[in-house]
């Protein structure tokens with residue numbers, strides 16, 4: 001099998017060796033979980049419980065706040081301590097349901113039962129995914145049922161499972177593909193039926209040959225599903241790159257994979273949906289990689305959603321003396337964390353602990369030397385040189401109108417290769433934020 005890929009991109013050091021051999025280990029139930037009502041893209045969930053209520057593991061505790069939103073379930077059996085503002089991985093304070101775990105409870109799943117999915121029509125399967133509170137587990141945390149809702153007049157030819165995990169250090173999806181093949185294939189059956197897709201492809205980078213071969217050998221004979229080995233390159237796990245690499249279909253500016261008759265889901269999400277339809281487990285726990293030179297015992301853990309960062313670091317022996325940065329997610333697109341009380345939310349795929357040697361601190365910035373390395377790196381063929389120059393001058397409108405700023409997916413490839421240390425992606429994030437605020441202001445004024 002030869003490996004496919006997309007054009008451009010970068011090759012940061014993989015650094016996956018610390019955890020790729022580590023089996024998934026369930027951590028003990030934490031004494032408390034903090035479940036933010038906003039841990040997905042879209043409207044926050046709406047609490048259905050109050051302080052003092054007894055709740056059971058897997059019980060619905062907040063309903064979706066709109067179509068682009070998801071419900072929330074208790075990740076432990078215990079008592080609701082409070083609904084209050086708590087620290088959130090985004091750096092903000094967010095309304096959260098705090099549950100004190102009942103130490104005497106066996107923590108069995110509320111309403112655990114097999115699901116007769118074969119007799120369910122597509123709409124019912126979709127409703128179950130929505131009620132399960134699923135979001136993309138690769139990091140984006142976009143509500144899964146929204147991506148699986150095919151609008152009138154659209155058709156899905158292929159379902160594409162994202163097993164790239166192209167961020168350095170992280171091995172969460174790798175482990176899931178090695179250990180949870182049955183759940184993955186059940187998830188694929190459900191989603192394929194729900195979408196009416198004719199075939200599924202699973203794209204996996206060739207730094208995970210054991211997963212490629214293992215899954216290929218276990219594809220059920222009656223399931224139209226094919227493994228596609230992909231060259232190891234960042235950001236291959238970005239949806240547009242993945243569609244291009246696997247199917248050689250380009251997704252134009254402003255369009256979605258659905259416009260190319262494709263729907264993409266992260267492999268961990270697919271496995272989670274398999275578990276939902278096996279025994280009714282909603283999204284209440286997830287696998288994370290805890291890794292990097294700044295953690296004493298790198299591990300692959302199964303953790304209840306809402307577990308505090310501090311608790312997880314302690315379970316892994318604590319951070320090393322020279323640890324200087326903790327990220328939720330990988331070093332290319334992850335979010336630095338400054339408060340160890342923050343909870344692991346649904347979208348956190350890993351915790352990476354770096355020392356000052358690897359951490360991306362402020363570096364001396366030099367003038368652009370017009371080397372064009374950033375143009376060669378950009379996977380969506382933008383002009384980061386020009387965008388960077390305009391961002392420096394605050395000419396955001398020009399970036400938007402003439403240089404397609406909103407197509408930037410903030411992958412950081414341009415910053416990574418820039419020999420002048422120009423913080424390109426950071427400037428693009430600021431520019432996009434300012435433009436979004438301006439658009440929202442104009443919309444409000446017009447209403």
Ligand code: SF4
Pocket residue numbers: 377378379380381382384407408409410411412413414415424425428
């Ligand atoms: S951050 Fe944006 S501009 Fe830079 S390489 Fe990625 S997509 Fe291109």
Ligand code: SF4
Pocket residue numbers: 367368369370371372373374375384385388414417418419420421422
């Ligand atoms: S990589 Fe940096 S120095 Fe080279 S052209 Fe791009 S912005 Fe300029």
